Amino acid sequence: xxxxxxxxxxxxxxxxxxxxxxxxxxxxxxxxxxxxxxxxxxxxxxxxxxxxxxxxxxxxxxxxxxxxxxxxxxxxxxxxxxxxxxxxxxxxxxxxxxxxxxxxxxxxxxxxxxxxxxxxxxxxxxxxxxxxxxxxxxxxxxxxxxxxxxxxxxxxxxxxxxxxxxxxxxxxxxxxxxxxxxxxxxxxxxxxxxxxxxxxxxxxxxxxxxxxxxxxxxxxxxxxxxxxxxxxxxxxxxxxxxxxxxxxxxxxxxxxxxxxxxxxxxxxxxxxxxxxxxxxxxxxxxxxxxxxxxxxxxxxxxxxxxxxxxxxxxxxxxxxxxxxxxxxxxxxxxxxxxxxxxxxxxxxxxxxxxxxxxxxxxxxxxxxxxxxxxxxxxxxxxxxxxxxxxxxxxxxxxxxxxxxxxxxxxxxxxxxxxxxxxxxxxxxxxxxxxxxxxxxxxxxxxxxxxxxxxxxxxxxxxxxxxxxxxxxxxxxxxxxxxxxxxxxxxxxxxxxxxxxxxxxxxxxxxxxxxxxxxxxxxxxxxxxxxxxxxxx
Numbered sequence: 001x002x003x004x005x006x007x008x009x010x011x012x013x014x015x016x017x018x019x020x021x022x023x024x025x026x027x028x029x030x031x032x033x034x035x036x037x038x039x040x041x042x043x044x045x046x047x048x049x050x051x052x053x054x055x056x057x058x059x060x061x062x063x064x065x066x067x068x069x070x071x072x073x074x075x076x077x078x079x080x081x082x083x084x085x086x087x088x089x090x091x092x093x094x095x096x097x098x099x100x101x102x103x104x105x106x107x108x109x110x111x112x113x114x115x116x117x118x119x120x121x122x123x124x125x126x127x128x129x130x131x132x133x134x135x136x137x138x139x140x141x142x143x144x145x146x147x148x149x150x151x152x153x154x155x156x157x158x159x160x161x162x163x164x165x166x167x168x169x170x171x172x173x174x175x176x177x178x179x180x181x182x183x184x185x186x187x188x189x190x191x192x193x194x195x196x197x198x199x200x201x202x203x204x205x206x207x208x209x210x211x212x213x214x215x216x217x218x219x220x221x222x223x224x225x226x227x228x229x230x231x232x233x234x235x236x237x238x239x240x241x242x243x244x245x246x247x248x249x250x251x252x253x254x255x256x257x258x259x260x261x262x263x264x265x266x267x268x269x270x271x272x273x274x275x276x277x278x279x280x281x282x283x284x285x286x287x288x289x290x291x292x293x294x295x296x297x298x299x300x301x302x303x304x305x306x307x308x309x310x311x312x313x314x315x316x317x318x319x320x321x322x323x324x325x326x327x328x329x330x331x332x333x334x335x336x337x338x339x340x341x342x343x344x345x346x347x348x349x350x351x352x353x354x355x356x357x358x359x360x361x362x363x364x365x366x367x368x369x370x371x372x373x374x375x376x377x378x379x380x381x382x383x384x385x386x387x388x389x390x391x392x393x394x395x396x397x398x399x400x401x402x403x404x405x406x407x408x409x410x411x412x413x414x415x416x417x418x419x420x421x422x423x424x425x426x427x428x429x430x431x432x433x434x435x436x437x438x439x440x441x442x443x444x445x446x447x448x449x450x451x452x453x454x455x456x457x458x459x460x461x462x463x464x465x466x467x468x469x470x471x472x473x474x475x476x477x478x479x480x481x482x483x484x485x486x487x488x489x490x491x492x493x494x495x496x497x498x499x500x501x502x503x504x505x506x507x508x509x510x511x512x513x514x515x516x517x518x519x520x521x522x523x524x525x526x527x528x529x530x531x532x533x534x535x536x
Contacts, residue, residue, distance in 0.1 A: 097135065097136065098135060100134070101131055101134035101135045102131065104134055105127055105130050105131045105134060108120050108127075108130060109121075109122045109127060123160075125156045125157045125159075125160035125161075126160055128157070128160075129143060129160050129161055129163060129164055132161075132164060133164060136203060136230070137203035137204050137224075137227055137230060137231060138230065138231050138234035138235060138238075138268070139234070140164055140203045141203065141204075141231075141268050141271070142238075142264065142268075143161045143164035144161070144164060145264055145267075145268075146158060146161040146164075147161040147162045147164060155471050155475075158471060159468075159471075169201065170198045170201040170206055171201070171206060171224060171225070173196040175225060176198075176206060176208065176222050179222050179223070179225060179310065179311065180194075180220065180222060180311060183308045183310055183311040184306055184308070184311060189213075190212065190213060190306055191210050191211065191212060191213065192211050192212065192213050192215075193210060193211040194208055194209075194210040194211075194220065195208055195209040195210065196208070199219060203224075203227075204223060204224060204227055204231075204271065204272070205221050205222055205223050205224060205227075205274075206221075206222050206224060207219050207220065207221050207222075208220045208222065209316060210313075212303070212306075216303075216315065217315075217316045218303065218306075218313050218314060218315060218316055219300075219313075219314060219315075219316045220306075220311060220312070220313050221274065221311070221312040221313075221314075222310070222311055223272065223274065223309075223310040223311070227272070228272050231268060231269065231272060232269070235264070235265040235268060235269065236265070238261050238264070238265065239261045239262055239265050241261075242261040243261075271379045271380070272309070273309050274307065274308065274309055274310060274311065274312040275307065275308065275309050277312060277378050277379050278302045278304065278307050278312055278314075280355070280378035280379075280381060281299050281300060281302050281314065281378050282302055283353070284299050284349070284353070284357070284375065284378065285298075285299050285301070287349060287352065287353055288345070291345075291348060291352075293341075293345060295372070296341050296372055296373065297341060297342070297345045297372060297373045297374075297375070298317070298368070298372050298373070298374055298375075299374065299375045299376065299378070300314035300315040300316070300317055300374075300376060301314060301315040302314050302315075303315075317366060317368055317374045317376060318368060318369050319366035319367050319368035319369055319374050320366065320367050321362040321363060321365075321366065321367075322339070322342065322362050322365045322366065322367060322501050322504075322505070323362045323500075323501065323504055324367075325504055325505060327367075328367050328505065331367055331368075331369065331371055332367070332371050335367075335505040335506070336505060336506035336509060337516075338367055338371075338373060338505065339498075339501050339502055339505040339506050340506065340509070340514070340516050341373055342365060342373045342498070342501070343498050343501075343502070344516070345373065345375075346360060346375075346494065346498070350384065350491070351389075354383065355381040355382060355383045356381060356382050356383075356384070356491070356494070357375060357378060357380075357381060357494070358380045358381050358382035358490045358494065359377060359379075359380040359494075360375070360494050360497050360498070361497060362497075362501075363377075364376050364377045365497075365501075382487050382490040382491065383487060384487050384491065385485070385487065387413075387414065388414055388485055388487055388488055390413070391410050391411070391413045391414030392410075392414070392488070392491065394406070394409070394410035394413060395407055395410035395411065395414075398410055404427035404428065404430045404431040404434075405423055405424060405426075405427035406427075407427065407430050408421075408423045408426035408427040408430055408480075409423060411426075411430075411477060411482060411484065412426075412482065414484060414485065414488060420481075421480050421481050421482060422480070425480065426476075426480040426482075429476045429479065429480065430476060432476075433469075433472050433473055433476055436469070436472065437469055437496075437499065469496050470489065470492055470493050470496060473492060474489065
């Protein structure tokens with residue numbers, strides 16, 4: 001099965017060292033082109049379904065002897081190019097880090113423990129998640145890719161990698177200061193104040209609060225030293241390892257392992273370019289202006305004169321999380337309108353922009369002190385292909401009508417299958433998932449008693465719950481012989497986040513009849529229906 005072959009590959013890669021790239025700098029060679037994400041998803045879908053098919057027309061398995069000299073030359077070129085891209089500096093320290101990470105992870109499950117400690121029960125997903133966290137930035141990001149790709153990886157890995165922590169010990173201020181000054185010049189020329197204690201520290205970057213000489217309060221996102229070399233070394237190794245596996249075992253090409261690895265590589269390296277993230281933010285702000293939404297929705301202003309590939313300076317937005325119902329009530333007496341605005345804005349961006357915000361968890365969607373909705377962190381975005389968008393439109397129309405067989409047909413148009421699908425059964429399965437989604441309620445916890453004697457409660461939901469619902473959707477499609485593209489999974493995951501926010505802030509809202517849900521967009525009937533139902 002494709003998912004388990006990918007998991008085996010992850011285990012093998014995690015145990016390997018980037019020292020494979022210790023090579024002299026060669027002359028750059030032409031790189032073998034990678035397939036687009038859509039092509040990757042469809043190729044995986046086709047290979048997955050064909051491998052499960054009992055058709056007598058399935059092609060015979062290829063062996064290493066079937067490889068041509070041109071294929072061997074292509075592989076060698078990729079290896080040399082990867083060595084050139086990675087460079088020699090990252091490999092030695094990476095080898096040591098890999099050794100220590102593997103040793104510590106093995107120790108967690110070893111029967112020989114220190115006095116007072118006991119070994120953990122061995123679980124491959126748990127062990128792999130621990131190892132990834134200890135291997136650092138590349139593998140943390142890879143773990144997050146696993147968590148966001150239930151259509152590619154087994155359920156137990158997706159759930160476990162939800163726990164993959166992207167937080168690290170902060171680097172020393174003098175190191176951060178040197179990076180800022182190398183990128184922007186002397187701090188005293190541009191900033192009147194920078195808090196030396198970081199607001200947050202993740203695997204790739206560290207964030208500090210600051211104030212410009214002109215008085216604006218900002219946050220500075222600073223890329224950690226040598227992280228680009230580290231990611232390039234690791235990601236090139238992952239890509240080459242998948243290429244070598246496919247070369248040695250040609251039948252693995254049906255799983256498109258190297259294509260998936262190439263997709264991971266390109267998406268992760270894009271996160272290293274803070275100018276790209278700045279461009280995403282500005283593009284979203286332009287979208288808000290075009291839609292005349294700036295009075296109710298915003299994203300941080302980027303200070304381009306203080307932004308480079310390694311330093312991003314942007315406006316500091318002060319607010320609370322979209323799940324902090326009690327705090328939101330102190331900001332506005334109409335929280336329902338806030339979540340409707342956030343939902344409509346995101347949906348309209350899916351329809352009208354070339355990409356969409358692909359990580360709208362509660363930390364990235366804020367209610368600001370002035371009552372506006374704030375979208376932050378545009379490092380992770382998704383792109384919807386034309387075929388997927390058309391199928392989503394059909395899906396939305398069917399959802400609005402309560403036509404579950406229509407939803408099934410829309411998903412068939414979106415995915416890939418070599419099998420005859422029982423549309424009626426598929427429709428019944430989808431209906432059951434929708435019923436299960438409607439029955440999920442947010443958690444309420446008593447947090448105190450007010451001065452007037454009233455009980456105060458905090459309402460929240462578990463991110464794992466969102467993932468479980470997404471896994472149910474994936475399971476239903478796979479059980480009916482269908483493989484959906486990854487971008488659809490990203491869309492649905494964001495939709496499930498909004499579904500939870502609606503249950504917290506607008507539990508009585510009827511999406512199908514509330515006229516506010518069709519206030520945005522181009523005004524056409526088709527777009528209005530999508531705006532109502534593409535989300536939940």
